[in-house]
Amino acid sequence: MAERDALLAEATEHHLAGRRDEAEAACRTVLAREADNAEALHLLGLLVLESGNAAAGRDLLARAVAKQPWKSMLHSDLGLAYRALGEEDSAIACFGKALKLQPTLVAAHNNLGMALKARGDLAGAAACYRKALGLAPGIAELHNNLGNLLDQQGHLGEAIDCFERALALKPDAASTHHNLANTLLRQGRVPEAVARFRAALDLDPNLAAAGTNLLMALQYDAGADAALLHQEARAWAARNSQPVPPAPFTIGTSEAALRVGFVCGDFREHPTAYFFASLLEALAETGLHAVCYANHTEEDAMSRRLMAHARGWRRIAGMDAARAAQLVRRDRIDILVDLSGHTKDNRLDLFALGTAPMQMGWYAYPGTTGLARMDHVIADARVLPPSEERFFSETPLRLPDCYLCFTPPDAPLTPGPPPMGEAGFLRFGSFNNPAKLSEPCIALWARLLHAVPESRLVLRFRFLADPPTAQRLRQAFAAHGIGPERLDLAHAPSRAAALAAYRGIDIALDPFPYNGTTTSCEALWMGVPLVSLRGGRFAARVGDSLLAALGLGELVAEDEAGYIAIAAALAADAERLAALRHALRPRLLASPLCDAPRFARNLETAFRQAWRTRWAS
Numbered sequence: 342m343a344e345r346d347a348l349l350a351e352a353t354e355h356h357l358a359g360r361r362d363e364a365e366a367a368c369r370t371v372l373a374r375e376a377d378n379a380e381a382l383h384l385l386g387l388l389v390l391e392s393g394n395a396a397a398g399r400d401l402l403a404r405a406v407a408k409q410p411w412k413s414m415l416h417s418d419l420g421l422a423y424r425a426l427g428e429e430d431s432a433i434a435c436f437g438k439a440l441k442l443q444p445t446l447v448a449a450h451n452n453l454g455m456a457l458k459a460r461g462d463l464a465g466a467a468a469c470y471r472k473a474l475g476l477a478p479g480i481a482e483l484h485n486n487l488g489n490l491l492d493q494q495g496h497l498g499e500a501i502d503c504f505e506r507a508l509a510l511k512p513d514a515a516s517t518h519h520n521l522a523n524t525l526l527r528q529g530r531v532p533e534a535v536a537r538f539r540a541a542l543d544l545d546p547n548l549a550a551a552g553t554n555l556l557m558a559l560q561y562d563a564g565a566d567a568a569l570l571h572q573e574a575r576a577w578a579a580r581n582s583q584p585v586p587p588a589p590f591t592i593g594t595s596e597a598a599l600r601v602g603f604v605c606g607d608f609r610e611h612p613t614a615y616f617f618a619s620l621l622e623a624l625a626e627t628g629l630h631a632v633c634y635a636n637h638t639e640e641d642a643m644s645r646r647l648m649a650h651a652r653g654w655r656r657i658a659g660m661d662a663a664r665a666a667q668l669v670r671r672d673r674i675d676i677l678v679d680l681s682g683h684t685k686d687n688r689l690d691l692f693a694l695g696t697a698p699m700q701m702g703w704y705a706y707p708g709t710t711g712l713a714r715m716d717h718v719i720a721d722a723r724v725l726p727p728s729e730e731r732f733f734s735e736t737p738l739r740l741p742d743c744y745l746c747f748t749p750p751d752a753p754l755t756p757g758p759p760p761m762g763e764a765g766f767l768r769f770g771s772f773n774n775p776a777k778l779s780e781p782c783i784a785l786w787a788r789l790l791h792a793v794p795e796s797r798l799v800l801r802f803r804f805l806a807d808p809p810t811a812q813r814l815r816q817a818f819a820a821h822g823i824g825p826e827r828l829d830l831a832h833a834p835s836r837a838a839a840l841a842a843y844r845g846i847d848i849a850l851d852p853f854p855y856n857g858t859t860t861s862c863e864a865l866w867m868g869v870p871l872v873s874l875r876g877g878r879f880a881a882r883v884g885d886s887l888l889a890a891l892g893l894g895e896l897v898a899e900d901e902a903g904y905i906a907i908a909a910a911l912a913a914d915a916e917r918l919a920a921l922r923h924a925l926r927p928r929l930l931a932s933p934l935c936d937a938p939r940f941a942r943n944l945e946t947a948f949r950q951a952w953r954t955r956w957a958s
Contacts, residue, residue, distance in 0.1 A: 345371055349368075351363075352367035352368050355367065379412075382404050383418065386401030390421065395422055395426045398422045398425070399426060402419040406419055412442075413438075413443035414439070414446065416435045416436070416439035417446060417449040419435045420432040420453075433457070436449050454467075466490055474487065479510060481506075485503070485504065485507040487503045488504040492523070495807055496807060497524050497527055498808065498809030501525065501809075513544055515542075515544035518544065522538040522554065522558070526554075526561070527810075528810045529813065529814070531779065535559060549690075552577045553684070556570070556573055556574055556577060563782075567708075567729055567878040570732065574708065575711045582693045598628065599628070599629055599952060600630040600672065600673055600674050601948065602632045602674035603617070603631065603680055604677060604678065605679075606635075606688070607680075607681070607705075608644055610642070613705055617680065617704070621633075621647055623941035624944075626938065628945065629948065631650075631652050632651060632653035632672055633648075633653070636658050636688050637658050638656075638659075653672060657691075662693070669697060674697050675697065675699060676701065677697035682704075683710065684706055692710070700712075700715050702715055702718045702719070703744075707880035709732065709735060715735045716735060716955070717736050717738040718738065721744040724879050724882045724885075729879070743886045747929075750836065752840055756843075756867050756868030756923070756925070757922075759919050760845045767912045769790070769796060769850050769908070769912075770798070770843070770864075772843075772857075772863070773857045774802060778800075778817075779852070782852045783817045785904060789908055791822065792905055792909050793912045793913075799846055801831055802833075846867075848872060849865075849869045850871075851873035851884040856880060856884040857883070857884065861883070869922075872907050874903075875898065887934065891928055
């Protein structure tokens with residue numbers, strides 16, 4: 342018995358020190374002599390679970406529970422195994438048993454909170470985390486978990502408080518710095534978010550999400566130019582690219598039968614799908630064979646719409662890059678197109694492997710990926726002129742019109758009459774992410790409000806339902822002499838609600854240096870003219886590209902003075918505003934921006950030319 346106890350103590354010590362192999366060997370030695378030793382089964386079950394074998398871990402932990410069913414921690418850890426297997430109901434039952442045995446078991450409250458959150462019960466999860474914190478306020482992980490939940494609920498100010506408490510307890514937690522950075526970015530506090538992302542990477546250079554999110558945050562930063570973005574993207578690629586050469590390809594596809602794969606984390610109700618759905622449908626009329634690789638688990642009506650028009654639909658969420666690459670190669674994909682870039686749920690790891698003979702980036706991320714194995718970026722002459730090519734690791738593949746193809750909303754809502762006539766004053770509006778409202782942008786919009794007496798500014802976005810976030814924006818405008826009575830800040834809870842809210846807007850304002858995309862197209866769809874400022878990098882030229890596609894280049898300013906002049910002149914011209922109100926939707930529908938067959942043909946031509954240049958001999 343003394344020897345067994347010594348082995349168990351040794352196993353525990355190895356486990357705590359991170360010496361997994363030694364801990365497992367000690368446990369197996371005990372079990373070889375005493376097959377039903379609950380303590381050894383428990384620890385070995387945790388070790389196996391940590392190694393990624395959830396089923397084997399569950400079986401070992403279940404045996405431990407059977408031997409000592411009165412031990413609450415065994416039930417809680419068995420619940421972790423069920424969670425790893427995706428069996429949330431069984432996990433919740435285990436955590437419930439643990440708490441029935443020991444209502445003060447902090448780990449079980451925390452674990453139950455995570456399970457309820459995964460099932461979508463955010464209120465129940467919050468209650469669990471708060472109970473855990475009431476029992477153990479000094480555990481940093483609990484503050485971090487509650488912060489993540491509050492962030493998901495849109496309570497950004499409270500979430501930031503939680504993350505700051507967690508960091509006060511554990512300042513070297515890279516993941517908490519990263520979580521805080523994400524919430525700061527959602528509040529529009531871009532420089533602070535950038536600093537926190539850098540802090541996370543300093544603590545853990547292998548935290549891949551922090552690297553991509555830093556690059557996304559820099560797109561919002563008014564102080565970041567194209568050169569800095571390129572430099573940071575190349576640094577990210579150096580940390581995350583595979584040093585091994587790509588697997589050999591079989592270039593057997595004839596140019597007439599090109600097979601194109603599209604990889605995305607948002608083949609669902611999401612802005613990405615709004616710029617892909619009609620294109621995918623139109624591609625069926627071309628000679629391209631389109632396959633979609635979906636890096637997400639949730640599917641909705643938009644997902645089903647896309648599935649109906651794809652020649653193949655592959656689910657790669659949770660699949661490691663090597664396995665996903667094998668799947669792409671089995672599908673004999675010639676050109677692999679990334680639709681996510683450095684945004685959430687991207688699979689740039691798949692592209693870093695050099696998975697397909699030709700690889701391209703498009704749409705979601707307005708900049709370079711930094712990857713040497715990304716051959717092209719799909720663009721147009723306005724968003725990516727020749728003078729800016731040096732800031733891209735990819736070779737531009739320029740389409741003749743706009744680089745985007747907008748799928749109009751299904752909602753039957755019409756633009757309605759110009760709101761200025763009924764209200765008696767003019768309303769400017771922007772429904773963009775607060776992170777896009779840079780300090781120079783706010784300062785310029787304040788000057789515009791001063792230039793157009795009695796005008797108002799309407800801002801709509803999810804995070805504006807959070808009082809601290811809305812208050813921050815009010816204070817930013819107050820610093821430029823704009824009182825809260827001239828601001829209308831609120832949350833539009835759905836796309837339909839946002840479209841309806843455009844009926845109360847006279848003129849849409851494009852933010853900078855990161856222009857709107859979906860919001861701009863939706864404003865135009867609802868008859869609201871857009872005023873944009875042409876900037877010095879891809880993200881700052883999207884408005885120029887969209888308006889040029891509609892033949893409205895006169896609404897694009899070259900400088901801040903021009904921006905105010907264009908917007909103020911438009912505000913003073915009620916007759917023109919009324920004419921645009923009725924003409925913009927038909928104009929949008931007739932433009933290259935909504936001509937999916939034309940876009941598909943242009944894209945097919947570009948793909949074939951690129952393929953011919955690269956592989957024909």
